[in-house]
Amino acid sequence: MKAAVITKPGGPDVLEIHDRPDPVPGHEQILVRVRASALNRADLLQRRGAYPPPAGAPVDIPGIEFAGEVVALGPGAREWRVGDRVWGLVGGGAHAELLVTHERAVAPIPDALAWADAGAVPEAFITAHDALRQADARPGEVVLVHAVGSGVGLAAAQLSRAWGMRCLGTARTPQKLDRARNHGLDAGLALGTDLATLAPFVREHTDGRGADVALDLVGGPYLDATLGSMATLGRIVLVGTMAGARGELDYRRLLQGRITLRGTVLRARPIEERIAVTRRFGAEVGPALASGAVRPVVDSRFSLDELPRAHERLESNATFGKVVVTMS
Structure with a gap:
């Protein structure tokens, strides 16, 4: 062969x-x-x-x-x-x-x-499906997906819509977000180095509640910013580390929000x-x-x-x- x-x-x-x-x-x-x-x-x-x-x-x-x-x-x-x-x-x-x-x-x-x-x-849909199931994502909830223009991100957006959830997403460029709207994305944020814009964006689109589920395909500093964007009892699944395998976390956000954080690999x-x-x-x-x-x-x-x-x-x-x- x-x-x-x-x-x-x-x-x-x-x-x-x-x-x-x-x-x-x-x-x-x-x-x-x-x-x-x-x-x-x-x-x-x-x-x-x-x-x-x-x-x-x-x-x-x-x-x-x-x-x-x-x-x-x-x-x-x-x-x-x-x-x-x-x-x-x-x-x-x-x-x-x-x-x-x-x-x-x-x-x-x-x-x-x-x-x-x-x-x-296989990799895109099995990973997205497994991560959403690990997060116990449910109809009516809001799912935040980082790198929503990636294979896994687009699969997660589509599955969220198919299962009756709303999907918020981030990407490097507005062009990717525009295209992702045809694949299940409800609202998107072009997120650069200023991660402080993430939490206001999520709260604007969730009536102040925050996201119920987040799939973080980026890691690095994104994880701490995601913690500040979650609803009480939110669930974060760390799927990738494109932005780095290390970063600082504000543990108070984790504790006060009673947020579940888990990692996954296939x-x-x-x-x-x-x-x-x-x-x-x-x-x-x-x-x-x-x-x-x-x-x-x-x-x-x-x-x-x-x-x-x-x-x-x-x-x-x-x-x-x-x-x-x-x-x-």
Whole structure:
């Protein structure tokens, strides 16, 4: 098979396409021919040598999400048939023509979705869905989403609207906010270095209450600003750290608001947890994707051979939605 290989830590130029032996599915595993994948911040960090893959994942082949078709079953695998269209998340190795994964860690792809669109779904929608469920988001509540123009942010906005919630969001530019209004965003704030504007914006759009739920995909100083924007008993889920992995927090806001703060990650979770998350996504989000109630947002498409250019595109921070990588 052809696979993208990180030849050494560095910039996009360290990515090369190599021939690698086809993987062989083990017990209760399936072999999947990858038709499309997408890029994530984890891929950029892994390429730079800052985010090694979890145990059992290929050490030098990036890619944590995939859409493809089953081409072989390992011993004991019984849930799928050859030819079934499936998508899911893996610890690595998705930027290749073939991969193996546990048969229960995938969900069926709706027939209506083309491969390139399907490749934009798993990480964005599974992450957003899982984070909203961890926050116990409920109809009638207000959800604040940072980096709402990202793949996860747009998925969270769409799911919020589909589940009867209002979505407030932040982005780097007004242009991204304008586009996000077509994908579930009710009101947006172009947030630069002056984070003091966040709390007044949120309170203006919540009759002074604050947000019930916040998905923080940015981290760094955003987290403290988010604390000041929450309603009493609000729930914050920290999903990403694009603005930094450290920052100061005003603990009084946390205490006085009785706010719940939790972090989440998918890539490093044990297999049984990833199976549970994927199955719940398949049951609760799959029908919405099939009907078109929610849909993937593709920023751009690149072939596997163009992967260095795809990395450059994601690193530009100008993306809106997902950078998709097609294998064929």
